[in-house]
Amino acid sequence: MAPFLWLVVFVAALSTALPSFSTHAVLLRAGSTVASKESGVPEGNDAVDYLVDTLGRFRKFAELNSKELIAEHAESHTKLQHDADSSENAAVRLALSQSVTSDKETFKETKGIYDMMVTFSNSMSTLLKNVVKHAPACDDNICGEHATCTVTSTGAACICESGYVGNGHDCHAPYEFMPHALLVGSSTFRAADINVCIFASDRIAVVFRDVVGGEVSANSGHIVIGRVKESGMAALAPPEKFTIGEGVAFQPVVTGVGQDRVAIAWRDDVEKGACYMRGAVLGGTGIRGADTAITWGPKVNFCESQAHKMALVSLPQGRFAILFSGKSRQPAESFGAAVLGSVGPKGEATVLGQFRFTDSAVCRLEVTPLTPTSFIVAARATKHVDELDPAQTVTQQEAMAVHGEMVDNELVFSPNPANIEPQRGQIWSRDVSLIAPNTYAYAYQDGQEMEIKMAVLGVDPSTHLMKVLSRDKVIRKGFSPYVAMLPMPYAASDPHTLTFYEDTIGNTSMVNLCSWSQSEHTLSRCQDFPWLDERVESVSGVRLGSGKFLLAFATESGIPYYSVFGVAKK
Numbered sequence: 243m244a245p246f247l248w249l250v251v252f253v254a255a256l257s258t259a260l261p262s263f264s265t266h267a268v269l270l271r272a273g274s275t276v277a278s279k280e281s282g283v284p285e286g287n288d289a290v291d292y293l294v295d296t297l298g299r300f301r302k303f304a305e306l307n308s309k310e311l312i313a314e315h316a317e318s319h320t321k322l323q324h325d326a327d328s329s330e331n332a333a334v335r336l337a338l339s340q341s342v343t344s345d346k347e348t349f350k351e352t353k354g355i356y357d358m359m360v361t362f363s364n365s366m367s368t369l370l371k372n373v374v375k376h377a378p379a380c381d382d383n384i385c386g387e388h389a390t391c392t393v394t395s396t397g398a399a400c401i402c403e404s405g406y407v408g409n410g411h412d413c414h415a416p417y418e419f420m421p422h423a424l425l426v427g428s429s430t431f432r433a434a435d436i437n438v439c440i441f442a443s444d445r446i447a448v449v450f451r452d453v454v455g456g457e458v459s460a461n462s463g464h465i466v467i468g469r470v471k472e473s474g475m476a477a478l479a480p481p482e483k484f485t486i487g488e489g490v491a492f493q494p495v496v497t498g499v500g501q502d503r504v505a506i507a508w509r510d511d512v513e514k515g516a517c518y519m520r521g522a523v524l525g526g527t528g529i530r531g532a533d534t535a536i537t538w539g540p541k542v543n544f545c546e547s548q549a550h551k552m553a554l555v556s557l558p559q560g561r562f563a564i565l566f567s568g569k570s571r572q573p574a575e576s577f578g579a580a581v582l583g584s585v586g587p588k589g590e591a592t593v594l595g596q597f598r599f600t601d602s603a604v605c606r607l608e609v610t611p612l613t614p615t616s617f618i619v620a621a622r623a624t625k626h627v628d629e630l631d632p633a634q635t636v637t638q639q640e641a642m643a644v645h646g647e648m649v650d651n652e653l654v655f656s657p658n659p660a661n662i663e664p665q666r667g668q669i670w671s672r673d674v675s676l677i678a679p680n681t682y683a684y685a686y687q688d689g690q691e692m693e694i695k696m697a698v699l700g701v702d703p704s705t706h707l708m709k710v711l712s713r714d715k716v717i718r719k720g721f722s723p724y725v726a727m728l729p730m731p732y733a734a735s736d737p738h739t740l741t742f743y744e745d746t747i748g749n750t751s752m753v754n755l756c757s758w759s760q761s762e763h764t765l766s767r768c769q770d771f772p773w774l775d776e777r778v779e780s781v782s783g784v785r786l787g788s789g790k791f792l793l794a795f796a797t798e799s800g801i802p803y804y805s806v807f808g809v810a811k812k
Contacts, residue, residue: 293366293370294367294370297363297366297367297370298363298367300359300363301359301360301363301364303359304356304357304359304360304363305356305360307356308353308356308357308360311349311352311353311356312353315345315349318345319342319345319346319349322338322341322342322345323342325338326338326339326341326342333532333535333537334532336535337532337534337535338532339480340479340480340532340534340535341532343426343427343479343480344426344477344478344479344534347426347477347478348477351475362407365409366409369399369409369410379393379397379398380392380393380398382398383398383399383400385400385410385411386400386408386410386411386412386413387413388402388403388406388408388413388414389401389402389403389406389408389410389411389413390403420805421774421803421804421805422475422476422803422804422805423801423802423803424448424466424478424794424802424803424804425466425478425480425481425802426478426479426480427480430454431450431452431454431464431481431800431802432452432453432454432796432799432800432801433450433451433452433453433779433780433796433800433801433802434450434451434453434779434780434796434800435450435451435491435492435493435494435780436448436449436450436780436781436782436794436795436796436802437449437450437493437494437495437496437782437794438496438782438783438784438792438793438794438804439496439497439498439504439556439784440470440498440784440785440786440792441497441498441499441500441501441504441556442498442500442501442502443787444469444470444471444786445467445468445469445470445498445524446467446468446469446470446476446784446792447465447466447467447496447498447504448465448466448468448496448782448794448802448804449463449464449465449466449484449491449494449495449496449506449508450463450464450494450780450796450802451463451464451490451491451492451493451494452464453800454800459488459489459490460490461490461491461492462483462485462488462489462490462491463483463484463485463489463490463491463494463506463508464481464482464483464484465481465482465483465484465496465504465506465522465536466478466479466480466481466482467479467482467504467524467534467536468534470786470792474786474790474792474806474808475806476792476804479534482536484506484520484522484538485508485541486541489510489541490510490511491508491509491510492508492509492510492511492512492515493508493509493550493551493552494506494507494508495507495508495551495552495553495554496554497554497555497556497562498556499521499556499560499561499562499584499585500560500585502523502524502525503521503522503523503524503560503585503589504521504522504524504585505519505520505521505522505554505556505562505583505585505591506519506520506521506522507519507552507554507564507566508552509548509549509552511548512549513549514546514547514548514549515547515548515549516543516545516546516548517543517544517545517546517548517552517566518541518542518543518544519541519542519544519564519581519583519591520538520539520540520541520542520591521538521539521583521585521586521589521590521591522536522537522538522539522585522589523536523537523539523585523587523588523589524536524537536589537588537589538589539585539586539588539589539590539591540590540591541591542591542592542593544564544581544593544596545566545568545569545579545581546569547569548566548567549567549605550566550567550605550606550607551606551607552564552565552566552607553565553566553607553608553609553619554609555609555610555611555617556611557582557614557615557648558614558615558648559584560584560585560586561582561583561584561594561648562582562583562584562585563580563581563582563583563609563617563646563648563653564580564581564583565578565579565580565599565607565609565619565621566579566580566581566607567579567603567604567605567607568598575601576603576604577598577600577601577602577603577604578598578599578600578601578602578603578604578619578621578623578644579596579597579598579599580596580597580598580599580646580653580655581593581595581596581597582594582595582596582597582648582651582652582653594651595651595652595653597652597653597655598655599619599644599646599653599655600621600623600642600644600655600659602623602624602625602626602639602642603623603624604621604622604623604624604642605621605622606620606621606622606670606671606672607619607620607621608620608621608672608673608674609674610673610674610675610676610682610727610729611676612645612676612680612682612701615647615648615649616645616646616647616648616706617645617646617647618643618644618645618646618674618682618701619643619644619645619646620641620642620643620672620673620674620684621639621642621643621644622639622640622641622642622669622670622672623639623640623642623659624639625637625638625639625667626639637661637664638661638663638664638665638666638667639659639661639664640663640666640667640668640669641661641662641663641666641669641672641684641686641697642659642660642661642662643659643660643661643662643674643684643699643708644656644659644660645701645706645708647706656706656707656708658706658707658708659708660699660708660709660710662684662686662697662699662710662713663688666688666690667690668688668689668690669686669687669688669689670686670687670688670689671686671687671722671723671724671725671726672684672685672686672687672725673685673686673725673726673727673741674727675727675728675729675730675739675740676729677698677729677730677737677738677739677758678737678758678760680700680701680702680703681698681699681700681701681711681737681758681760682698682699682701683696683697683698683699683727683739683741683758684696684697684698684699685717685725685727685739685741686725687721687722687725692719692720692721693716693718693719693720694716694717694718694719694720694722694725694741694743694754695713695714695715695716695717696712696715696717696739696741696756696765697710697712697713697714697715698710698711698712698713698739698758698763698765699711711763712763712764712765715756715765715768717741717754717756717768718743718745718752718754718770720745720746720747721746722743722744722745722746723744723746724743724744724780724781725741725743726741726742726743726781726782726783727739727740727741727742728740728742728783728784728785728791729785730755730785730791730809735760736757737757737758737760738755738756738757738758739754739755739756739758739765740753740754740755740791740809741753741754741756742754742773742781742783742793744777744778745772746777749776749777750772750774750775750776750777751772751773751774751775751776751777751778751781751795752770752771752772752773753770753771753772753773753807754768754769754770754771755768755769755771755809756768756769773793773805773807774795774805776797776798777798778795778796778797778798779795779796779797779798779800780795780796781793781794781795781796782794782795786806788808789808789809790806790807790808790809791806791807791808791809792804792805792806793805793806793807
């Protein structure tokens, strides 16, 4: 069956989003309410009266817990604030201040959920009473957007479609799945070049360039650290600058290294910029509740004359690889370059070695892990001329893929790249993602045909030779300023692809899902869904697991947000 976008069931979302003490109360008290009704299953108007009565108890439960929450928050907030103000250690003060901010956000989220429960109870009670009074037919009902009319035992009613909540006239995504501010308590930032990574199963790191700069220099680089809760909401620390002094950061990229470290790479100018990397350790103070406190290592310069985005991938043993457009002066040449680095226990980033992955000049670099130690690099490269062939065969390499692997303290690259469009140029945005063992998808913008296409390639695990299994699948006609992918295998026997792009005609941000047949080597049942009803300036995403994905993005005005969506099967 084809996949489709989904949102969690309303009541399930409420329970999973609550803190542990509140969740226990929900389970226990809901159980006692159900147990108290032993008179059989009510029917007709009695059923409506029973539901209205149950909704009333549900509302009172929410109101009571809301009052308890306010009291508990006031007590915990006062204690945390007192500890933060009285601490003499600057790192501890910062960590506790971040905990104060996180505590405020958690309080607001939980209070909002209880308020939604009260609103839900009131709306449903009103709806049920009106149904009993009027019992309309569907011909008499005008339902809202994302709602359909359903005939029940007491008449017709507007019901929100799967994935939406509301009263049938005003249906919307659950609170957890709506866009949320990325920056806690800040309105001065204008973000661009957003990049996000996930590590240690539930930690996220988001880096971006602050276009305005506020009290610091324009185009400075910042990072936000957070944890993603089961509901999809994120507890985020305030942004922290990773550039030093007046330093700037264009197109920064970030990856997690192990369980508690991150590595960042960026360049300091639009063109001819020096490239830097910097490592950090999270929670290095050892203080409880300060797991987002950052201990920075010094920045390390590892290349020059950069004008393109780099790609960054995490590797085992505290290692990472940076892929970039390498240049040399003597002789003057451009090539595909890579750095193998590590992050030490104090956040210090170290260059372990520099390597080439191709002798051709490259740009538009992207990377996806293939196994824990290997990865696939996607690049736009200059054409290759076979000088050993008397015919001087020319191969276009604008949709090139290279296999890379970490072996001990070396990066080893296959000398046999795959070229998806060997006879075509003008291949622009692209991305790659793993969709099954030793199988990855390569989506790209064909600038000649103005189409977004996808190919699927297989990798021989022994020789690392790559073979194009499927090519020229058009998933969208038209132009998109970006094409990005996220890994989304349901299982080895049922893989899918997930691509997100911009619909420039409808000014919406879209997600495309396709099914992949391993036996037939075909892409099929492709579907498009909007995930945001507006365009974005930049966007980056990660897979959370359990069918959920998180996208960090900045609107055209530069306001940064994050949003969660889910995927399930019909």
